[in-house]
Amino acid sequence: SAVISQKPSRDICQRGTSLTIQCQVDSQVTMMFWYRQQPGQSLTLIATANQGSEATYESGFVIDKFPISRPNLTFSTLTVSNMSPEDSSIYLCSVEVSGMDGYTFGSGTRLTVV
Amino acid sequence: GENVEQHPSTLSVQEGDSAVIKCTYSDSASNYFPWYKQELGKGPQLIIDIRSNVGEKKDQRIAVTLNKTAKHFSLHITETQPEDSAVYFCAAARNSGYSTLTFGKGTMLLVSP
Numbered sequence: 001s002a003v004i005s006q007k008p009s010r011d012i013c014q015r016g017t018s019l020t021i022q023c024q025v026d027s028q029v030t031m032m033f034w035y036r037q038q039p040g041q042s043l044t045l046i047a048t049a050n051q052g053s054e055a056t057y058e059s060g061f062v063i064d065k066f067p068i069s070r071p072n073l074t075f076s077t078l079t080v081s082n083m084s085p086e087d088s089s090i091y092l093c094s095v096e097v098s099g100m101d102g103y104t105f106g107s108g109t110r111l112t113v114v
Numbered sequence: 115g116e117n118v119e120q121h122p123s124t125l126s127v128q129e130g131d132s133a134v135i136k137c138t139y140s141d142s143a144s145n146y147f148p149w150y151k152q153e154l155g156k157g158p159q160l161i162i163d164i165r166s167n168v169g170e171k172k173d174q175r176i177a178v179t180l181n182k183t184a185k186h187f188s189l190h191i192t193e194t195q196p197e198d199s200a201v202y203f204c205a206a207a208r209n210s211g212y213s214t215l216t217f218g219k220g221t222m223l224l225v226s227p
Contacts, residue, residue, distance in 0.1 A: 001160070033214065042203060042217045043158070092157055094215075102148060103215060105157040 002027045002095050006106030013083055013113050020079045021109045023093035028073035034066070037090040037108070046091075049076045083113045116141040118206050120218025127194050128226055135221045137204035138186040144206040147180060147187045148215070152201045161202075162189070194225045 003026040013019050023032060034046040046066055047055040055068040069077045080087055090108040117140040127133050139147075145166035150158035164171045164178045164187065171178050175194075180187040191198055201222050205215040 004157075006157075042219045043215075044217075045214055048214060102160045102163055104160065105150075107157040110155075 001102060002029065002104045004093060004095065004104055004106035006093055006109055008109055009107065010110040011112070013111065015084050015113055017083055018079055018081045019083065019111060020077050021091050021093075023076045023078070023106055025074045025095050027095075029095040030073070031096065032070065032076045033094040033103070034068065034076075034078045035092045035094060035105075037092060039089070043092065046078070080111065083111075085113045087111065088113045116144060116206055116216040118204060118216050118218040120204050120221060122221060123219065124222045124224070126224045126226065129194060129196060131194055133189075133191045133194050133198070133223055133225075135189045135202055135204070135223070136186060137188070137206075137218050138184075139206040139216075140185065141206065141208070142185065143208050146207045146213075147178070148205050148207075149176075149178060149189045150203045150205065152203065152220075154200075158203060191223075194223075196225050196227050199223055199225045 005024040007022045032049045035043045036046050037043050045058050046061045047057045049055045049068050049070040051070050051073050065081055067079045090110050092108045093106045094103050096103045120137045148163035149161050151161045152158045162173050162176050162178050164180050166182050175192045177190040201220045203220045204218040207213045207215045
């Protein structure tokens, strides 16, 4: 399966600021997925990032709040903008390498907004 | 869209006992059903998955069963060990490529020595 490196692993941020999370994969992948996991909750898909096109956002998530970049087939970033304490969550990226089974997840970014 | 229900939300067993976690799904077009284990402070790790063309799959102490007619699938862990303690998530997708996973709410499994 693919190996995902996600940075930072954790951060504490002031409200009103923005944080950019990086996701690097050791294989070329068509689709990358960004999830949010609120404390003690399940995983909720934020958006799907396809290289060379705009990300597709799920209901309840908008590009102004969660802009995503996908400059190449191994890298993506998710920015959490104008943060509030409600944005405190774990943010995870996920991929499925074409031809292989299963979706692999990064180790996550634990964000606390104060 | 797809809706995945997972039960129980918490499960406590003694070491050596078996544990069973059950999920139901709503979208009859779903055909890929993975299970993830998430330990504290870590990302979800795929432990086993099953596709709709098979009814059961085993990997050592872990097995998954699928009933497409009833739209439910289950995770079975035998001879549980303390290191099996974690949160387990089931998920469903229409296919394993270019589709998105819908997750259950998770089951916290506690294995007592």
